[in-house]
Amino acid sequence: MSQQLDHGAGLYGTELSEPAQREAFTNGDVPVAVYGLGKMGLPLAAVYADVSGNTIGVDIDEEVVETVNRGECHVKREPGLADLVSETVADGSLRATTDATAAAADAAVHVLMVPTLLTDEQEPDLSILTAAVESIGAGLSPGDLVIVESTVPPRTTVDHVVPRLAEVSGLDPDEFGVAACPERTVSGEALQDIRGTHPKVVGGVDSESGRVAALLYGELSDNEIIETSDATIAEAVKVFEGVYRDVNIALANQLATYAEAMDADVTEAIDVANTQPFCEIHDPGPGVGGHCIPVYPYFLTGAFDVDDDLLPTARAVNDGMADYTVSMLEAILAAHGVDRDDPTVLLLGLTYKANIEELRNAPSLPIASHLRETGVKVLGVDPMIDSDDWGDLDDIERVDLADATAQQADAVVVVTPHEEFAALDWDAFDAPILDGRGSIDADATDAPIYRIGGVWPNVPADHGSNHE
Numbered sequence: 320m321s322q323q324l325d326h327g328a329g330l331y332g333t334e335l336s337e338p339a340q341r342e343a344f345t346n347g348d349v350p351v352a353v354y355g356l357g358k359m360g361l362p363l364a365a366v367y368a369d370v371s372g373n374t375i376g377v378d379i380d381e382e383v384v385e386t387v388n389r390g391e392c393h394v395k396r397e398p399g400l401a402d403l404v405s406e407t408v409a410d411g412s413l414r415a416t417t418d419a420t421a422a423a424a425d426a427a428v429h430v431l432m433v434p435t436l437l438t439d440e441q442e443p444d445l446s447i448l449t450a451a452v453e454s455i456g457a458g459l460s461p462g463d464l465v466i467v468e469s470t471v472p473p474r475t476t477v478d479h480v481v482p483r484l485a486e487v488s489g490l491d492p493d494e495f496g497v498a499a500c501p502e503r504t505v506s507g508e509a510l511q512d513i514r515g516t517h518p519k520v521v522g523g524v525d526s527e528s529g530r531v532a533a534l535l536y537g538e539l540s541d542n543e544i545i546e547t548s549d550a551t552i553a554e555a556v557k558v559f560e561g562v563y564r565d566v567n568i569a570l571a572n573q574l575a576t577y578a579e580a581m582d583a584d585v586t587e588a589i590d591v592a593n594t595q596p597f598c599e600i601h602d603p604g605p606g607v608g609g610h611c612i613p614v615y616p617y618f619l620t621g622a623f624d625v626d627d628d629l630l631p632t633a634r635a636v637n638d639g640m641a642d643y644t645v646s647m648l649e650a651i652l653a654a655h656g657v658d659r660d661d662p663t664v665l666l667l668g669l670t671y672k673a674n675i676e677e678l679r680n681a682p683s684l685p686i687a688s689h690l691r692e693t694g695v696k697v698l699g700v701d702p703m704i705d706s707d708d709w710g711d712l713d714d715i716e717r718v719d720l721a722d723a724t725a726q727q728a729d730a731v732v733v734v735t736p737h738e739e740f741a742a743l744d745w746d747a748f749d750a751p752i753l754d755g756r757g758s759i760d761a762d763a764t765d766a767p768i769y770r771i772g773g774v775w776p777n778v779p780a781d782h783g784s785n786h787e
């Protein structure tokens with residue numbers, strides 16, 4: 320029996336030995352297509368290219384495709400990614416295209432890394448995933464493996480992806496493999512995470528799908544490969560991780576409101592509580608953003624008919640922190656004698672998380688629109704957002720970082736503490752500061768600092784409770 324895989328053939332159902340399969344994969348004889356070249360897709364495609372020597376990235380955004388094919392990297396602040404993209408494009412391991420069906424026809428492994436969002440009714444929106452699945456179906460061959468790395472509601476792979484692939488390709492489901500292998504990566508450390516910070520979870524729709532997926536990720540990751548009993552469990556692992564985080568952030572936010580009432584510093588209480596191993600209370604803040612953590616609970620509540628008060632309540636607590644922040648700000652303005660009809664507030668950090676260029680569900684957005692509704696003039700500084708990308712921020716007047724302290728704002732709010740803010744002269748603002756993430760070293764300034772659920776350094780005694 321030949322120990323040589325025909326170039327382009329798939330590994331699902333192959334009679335080759337596993338060593339021969341690994342050799343075929345790392346020799347470039349098992350072409351890979353990665354669908355979605357965003358914050359997660361580009362790092363993933365680059366690692367697949369580095370290992371397989373034969374990966375094509377697919378994106379609907381022509382600018383993304385052209386950027387990648389120039390060997391350039393559009394995903395910011397991912398250590399090592401720009402070099403890896405440049406190297407793999409230069410040696411021919413990585414290329415990009417907008418032609419998903421042509422890519423699917425060439426590939427034997429198809430990796431879905433496209434966004435999975437919500438409808439306006441907070442229901443899972445799998446339209447993007449479905450479009451990519453249909454493109455793959457149009458080019459699917461017997462022996463191929465389709466991998467769902469996108470985060471999806473549990474049961475999506477078995478109930479939606481497999482039937483759609485079979486219908487579009489005309490193949491019988493047992494002619495190709497499908498596995499849910501959710502991406503457990505954090506932006507800002509994507510390459511190291513993909514290569515093994517955490518165990519890689521792999522869940523095949525059948526044992527052969529799981530076997531092939533585990534073999535491939537055994538080449539990408541130097542961490543343990545955890546093969547779950549089926550694809551649904553693998554999908555649930557990812558969603559449960561995210562829901563765990565949302566509920567625990569809601570707990571931290573609720574505890575912050577109690578800390579205010581008891582005139583105690585919630586951060587100190589949390590830090591000390593977390594010194595025992597059964598406690599991992601998260602951090603309070605102005606809200607939970609991104610298109611992951613605030614979305615994943617709806618992959619359960621919007622996908623299954625279960626009587627659940629907990630997840631919706633946690634979502635309401637987290638979404639309520641924007642208004643909580645605004646109400647604190649209104650009290651701060653009053654305490655500092657600012658009673659004009661149109662005070663000016665400067666927001667520092669608009670994206671959902673420090674040093675990450677993503678505005679989806681960012682707490683700064685409801686904070687800004689709530690302030691605008693009350694007649695406040697809202698200025699914003701965010702070094703992660705170029706001026707030509709400011710269009711979505713129509714409630715906020717853009718200010719360059721260099722001009723931040725010159726704005727004569729009546730109050731300053733640190734919503735997202737980008738690393739650039741560490742160098743700011745907080746005294747130069749000559750205004751009270753609401754430090755939404757507890758990111759300012761109070762010893763470094765005489766400015767009055769207010770925190771959510773925290774002690775308020777440099778705040779005069781008559782300016783409300785909970786102060787030093």
Ligand SMILES: NC(=O)C1=CN([C@@H]2O[C@H](COP(=O)(O)OP(=O)(O)OC[C@H]3O[C@@H](n4cnc5c(N)ncnc54)[C@H](O)[C@@H]3O)[C@@H](O)[C@H]2O)C=CC1
Nearest residue numbers: 355356357358359360378379380433434435469470502506
């Ligand atoms: N951002 C994160 O920290 C993490 C995200 N994830 C999951 O990864 C998936 C992707 O998220 P991100 O990379 O952050 O999204 P993103 O928004 O950064 O990038 C998505 C990319 O997909 C492209 N795209 C949209 N429709 C497409 C289609 N039909 N075919 C091909 N490409 C298409 C877009 O043009 C964009 O370049 C989501 O399911 C998310 O839940 C998982 C772990 C971490």
Ligand SMILES: CC(=O)N[C@@H]1[C@@H](OP(=O)(O)OP(=O)(O)OC[C@H]2O[C@@H](n3ccc(=O)[nH]c3=O)[C@H](O)[C@@H]2O)O[C@H](C(=O)O)[C@@H](O)[C@@H]1O
Nearest residue numbers: 503504505560561564568601602604607608609611612671
């Ligand atoms: C369970 C978990 O930690 N998931 C991670 C999460 O990463 P993500 O980039 O969404 O950021 P995050 O650190 O969870 O923050 C989400 C939001 O929550 C806020 N946040 C975060 C932690 C906290 O204690 N308090 C808090 O208010 C952040 O400011 C941000 O607005 O979601 C990622 C994802 O699935 O996209 C996932 O891969 C990451 O491992």
